[in-house]
Amino acid sequence: MAYKYCVAENWGKGFIDHSESATIGFAGFPGNVWRIPANNKAANLWVFKVAGSFKTKEEAQAIVDAEVATAQANWDALPEEQKADSTRPTNIVLE
Numbered sequence: 724m725a726y727k728y729c730v731a732e733n734w735g736k737g738f739i740d741h742s743e744s745a746t747i748g749f750a751g752f753p754g755n756v757w758r759i760p761a762n763n764k765a766a767n768l769w770v771f772k773v774a775g776s777f778k779t780k781e782e783a784q785a786i787v788d789a790e791v792a793t794a795q796a797n798w799d800a801l802p803e804e805q806k807a808d809s810t811r812p813t814n815i816v817l818e
Contacts, residue, residue, distance in 0.1 A: 758783075
């Protein structure tokens with residue numbers, strides 16, 4: 724399946740409603756990056772509803788990479804006893 728990417732800040736309830744969830748098939752990533760199906764009218768309408776901005780796959784990947792790198796640096800800076808309670812964030816590769 725072909726995908727498009729956008730950046731939109733999740734404001735909570737109503738950001739994605741039940742009917743949108745059922746018809747679009749979202750995937751969210753760090754940095755408020757959202758993957759949506761390409762050539763999907765409902766997905767395009769949702770992007771405009773949430774005041775999102777479309778990104779190329781490369782732009783979206785750069786945003787995700789920066790967020791993951793920050794999370795990894797924060798985890799690396801934790802004391803060893805706190806690291807035992809969690810795992811280091813892993814890199815994410817967009818489809």
